[in-house]
Amino acid sequence: MLAKAAGIIKFRARGIKLYTFMNELRSSGITCTSQECSGDEYYGEIYSFALNETQALAKKHNIEFAVIQKKGFIFKLIRYRFRFGLPIGLALALAFIFYVSNIVVTVEVTGNETVPTSQIIQTLEDMGISKGAFIPSLDFGYCERQLKIGIKQLSWAGIRHTGNRLVVDVTEIVEKPEMFILSPPANVIAAKDAQIKSATVYRGSLERIVGDGVKKGDVIISGIYTDHKENIIKTRAYGDIVGIYDEAITFEQPFSQNERIAGKEVRRRDFEFFSFRIPLGFGTFKAPDYDCEETLRSFMFFGRPLPFGIIHKTYTPYTAQTLNFTPEEALARLERKIKLHEINFYENKTVLSKTIDKREFPDRIEYEVSYRIEGDIGQVSEVFISDGK
Amino acid sequence: MRKKLPEKIQSLLYLNTIVQITDKDEVLIENCKRLAEYNDIFLKIITNNMTVQIWGSGLKINNYGTSSIIVKGVIDSVEILKSKNR
Numbered sequence: 001m002l003a004k005a006a007g008i009i010k011f012r013a014r015g016i017k018l019y020t021f022m023n024e025l026r027s028s029g030i031t032c033t034s035q036e037c038s039g040d041e042y043y044g045e046i047y048s049f050a051l052n053e054t055q056a057l058a059k060k061h062n063i064e065f066a067v068i069q070k071k072g073f074i075f076k077l078i079r080y081r082f083r084f085g086l087p088i089g090l091a092l093a094l095a096f097i098f099y100v101s102n103i104v105v106t107v108e109v110t111g112n113e114t115v116p117t118s119q120i121i122q123t124l125e126d127m128g129i130s131k132g133a134f135i136p137s138l139d140f141g142y143c144e145r146q147l148k149i150g151i152k153q154l155s156w157a158g159i160r161h162t163g164n165r166l167v168v169d170v171t172e173i174v175e176k177p178e179m180f181i182l183s184p185p186a187n188v189i190a191a192k193d194a195q196i197k198s199a200t201v202y203r204g205s206l207e208r209i210v211g212d213g214v215k216k217g218d219v220i221i222s223g224i225y226t227d228h229k230e231n232i233i234k235t236r237a238y239g240d241i242v243g244i245y246d247e248a249i250t251f252e253q254p255f256s257q258n259e260r261i262a263g264k265e266v267r268r269r270d271f272e273f274f275s276f277r278i279p280l281g282f283g284t285f286k287a288p289d290y291d292c293e294e295t296l297r298s299f300m301f302f303g304r305p306l307p308f309g310i311i312h313k314t315y316t317p318y319t320a321q322t323l324n325f326t327p328e329e330a331l332a333r334l335e336r337k338i339k340l341h342e343i344n345f346y347e348n349k350t351v352l353s354k355t356i357d358k359r360e361f362p363d364r365i366e367y368e369v370s371y372r373i374e375g376d377i378g379q380v381s382e383v384f385i386s387d388g389k
Numbered sequence: 390m391r392k393k394l395p396e397k398i399q400s401l402l403y404l405n406t407i408v409q410i411t412d413k414d415e416v417l418i419e420n421c422k423r424l425a426e427y428n429d430i431f432l433k434i435i436t437n438n439m440t441v442q443i444w445g446s447g448l449k450i451n452n453y454g455t456s457s458i459i460v461k462g463v464i465d466s467v468e469i470l471k472s473k474n475r
Contacts, residue, residue: 025452035427035451036449037427037428039428
């Protein structure tokens with residue numbers, strides 16, 4: 001088969017000493033098949049590597065020797081022997097296939113629930129495992145140990161690869177559940193200085209009555225009390241205490257204020273090839289203060305993401321600007337602040353009264369707002385009791 | 390005795406002429422000395438101790454670098470003649 005791959009040459013021989021030539025051809029050990037003799041012409045087929053020897057024999061016996069046909073794959077290849085692009089292209093293709101087969105194209109993380117995937121990938125990148133890394137040079141055992149050391153929440157890490165896809169399997173530590181007494185003894189104390197408007201006791205002993213004034217920290221419902229049989233009861237006090245209290249807050253609005261103003265967004269695109277970034281377009285973005293948002297759109301091949309794609313970047317430049325307000329504008333901003341505060345903090349409460357004390361200064365306006373509020377003033381405070389041990 | 394000894398030696402050294410005919414398509418002749426005559430209907434081969442003549446049509450010869458010849462074609466007859474010259 002190898003000899004056939006070398007090629008077969010069909011020849012024609014003519015001459016007076018034809019039989020001598022034929023016999024010497026046979027006795028010289030040259031394989032000659034499909035021999036035919038018609039008239040004074042002799043045909044045969046030899047392997048291409050025996051051509052020189054056969055021609056020498058023909059010359060020796062003054063035989064007219066002519067090659068009439070060349071058969072075999074080798075003769076087809078010879079036609080392309082000056083096409084250097086073919087072997088170069090083939091070599092490049094093979095090199096590319098070898099390269100892509102032996103570098104990390106994707107990194108998949110499985111088994112993580114609380115530890116973010118980005119944290120694991122970042123830790124792996126610090127160890128040299130990232131897109132484009134040469135797989136045979138990676139020490140998976142060392143990286144697995146380093147991963148467990150680097151991220152405390154992991155109890156086990158395993159790294160394997162299937163072709164150019166790297167899979168990181170992790171198992172997280174199961175945290176010991178927080179152990180606490182379901183109902184430790186606690187009192188309900190006053191969160192503010194207030195006058196008790198109403199008290200609803202669900203559990204515990206009411207220490208104050210409606211109408212009493214209490215200071216911040218005073219016990220309103222006690223979790224430790226003595227029953228009618230002189231037994232000391234320790235329980236978690238529970239109840240709704242509504243009181244009336246005063247609150248004063250100062251709001252101010254300066255006439256001149258520095259603010260961070262967002263400018264026009266600038267978009268740029270980069271081409272990411274494995275871990276390399278090649279900017280698409282001209283010019284670089286420069287600004288002293290900006291926010292940048294990036295999204296990667298990978299090229300897809302039959303639904304699978306490829307290791308290259310386009311990164312879309314959106315830059316939002318900011319400039320510091322001094323805003324100057326007229327007294328009317330400053331007032332409007334101040335009132336907006338007061339309104340926001342009331343919405344955020346007094347939504348579940350009743351504002352009984354509100355007084356505003358205005359103060360104007362050369363550089364600002366101040367409002368001191370005093371509220372009289374009716375709302376929940378109870379706050380649970382645990383009581384730590386020694387068990388005597 | 391004299392005739393038998395060379396024959397015995399030939400036999401021991403596997404220098405006998407062997408003619409193997411397969412159907413009427415192929416004839417294998419081993420230990421050939423030379424080809425005396427050849428065309429597409431007649432073939433004459435001289436071996437160590439005999440002459441083999443093959444008649445037929447479309448006769449083609451294949452030799453594979455050994456002292457044997459394979460004749461292919463339509464074989465009509467194979468004649469074995471005692472060699473006059475050894």
